[in-house]
Amino acid sequence: NAGVTQTPKFQVLKTGQSMTLQCAQDMNHEYMSWYRQDPGMGLRLIHYSVGAGITDQGEVPNGYNVSRSTTEDFPLRLLSAAPSQTSVYFCASSSPTRDTEAFFGQGTRLTVV
Amino acid sequence: GQNIDQPTEMTATEGAIVQINCTYQTSGFNGLFWYQQHAGEAPTFLSYNVLDGLEEKGRFSSFLSRSKGYSYLLLKELQMKDSASYLCAGPNAGKSTFGDGTTLTVKP
Numbered sequence: 001n002a003g004v005t006q007t008p009k010f011q012v013l014k015t016g017q018s019m020t021l022q023c024a025q026d027m028n029h030e031y032m033s034w035y036r037q038d039p040g041m042g043l044r045l046i047h048y049s050v051g052a053g054i055t056d057q058g059e060v061p062n063g064y065n066v067s068r069s070t071t072e073d074f075p076l077r078l079l080s081a082a083p084s085q086t087s088v089y090f091c092a093s094s095s096p097t098r099d100t101e102a103f104f105g106q107g108t109r110l111t112v113v
Numbered sequence: 114g115q116n117i118d119q120p121t122e123m124t125a126t127e128g129a130i131v132q133i134n135c136t137y138q139t140s141g142f143n144g145l146f147w148y149q150q151h152a153g154e155a156p157t158f159l160s161y162n163v164l165d166g167l168e169e170k171g172r173f174s175s176f177l178s179r180s181k182g183y184s185y186l187l188l189k190e191l192q193m194k195d196s197a198s199y200l201c202a203g204p205n206a207g208k209s210t211f212g213d214g215t216t217l218t219v220k221p
Contacts, residue, residue: 101158
């Protein structure tokens with residue numbers, strides 16, 4: 001029972017590099033979202049999706065792209081990494097039909113140098 | 114707006130009771146969630162209130178007043194392992210707005 005699988009767990013990037021954070025869930029959840037969490041702060045929404053083929057921006061979308069080609073996968077792409085993107089990233093999924101809680105991946109600690 | 118406010122830090126003694134408050138300024142939320150987050154880990158679900166009133170689940174209880182934009186999480190018989198950050202969150206059609214979290218320190 002994997003739940004939400006997020007990879008990698010740790011990553012160091014140089015300024016200007018691009019990369020993709022992977023997120024997959026096996027609970028057939030329609031809703032998926034990406035958050036970033038900076039030290040001492042709550043979760044800020046980057047992008048979210050209410051179903052395959054549908055994505056929308058959250059509170060802090062600049063510098064990030066997403067796509068949702070399948071129900072299971074919701075990758076987050078950093079286009080050109082900047083030190084301000086150093087953070088912990090969490091992917092989450094939930095079901096709209098039962099108003100259930102969000103299930104989170106283990107998080108990715110990203111450092112941009 | 115959709116601001117969610119909660120105290121930054123709280124300290125309590127092992128065995129005691131602590132109440133963590135959360136206020137919000139929107140009618141767009143479909144209820145209110147509480148999550149627990151230990152340092153270095155992902156948030157995990159604690160409780161969900163969709164209707165006004167108190168929901169009790171073991172040592173943890175959560176209360177919601179939608180008309181007042183107010184919720185609280187009540188932790189009883191505190192244990193050292195309850196030291197963590199507690200996040201309230203308002204869900205809205207596939208996305209949630211989180212407060213900054215309340216860091217609870219439980220002392221012996």
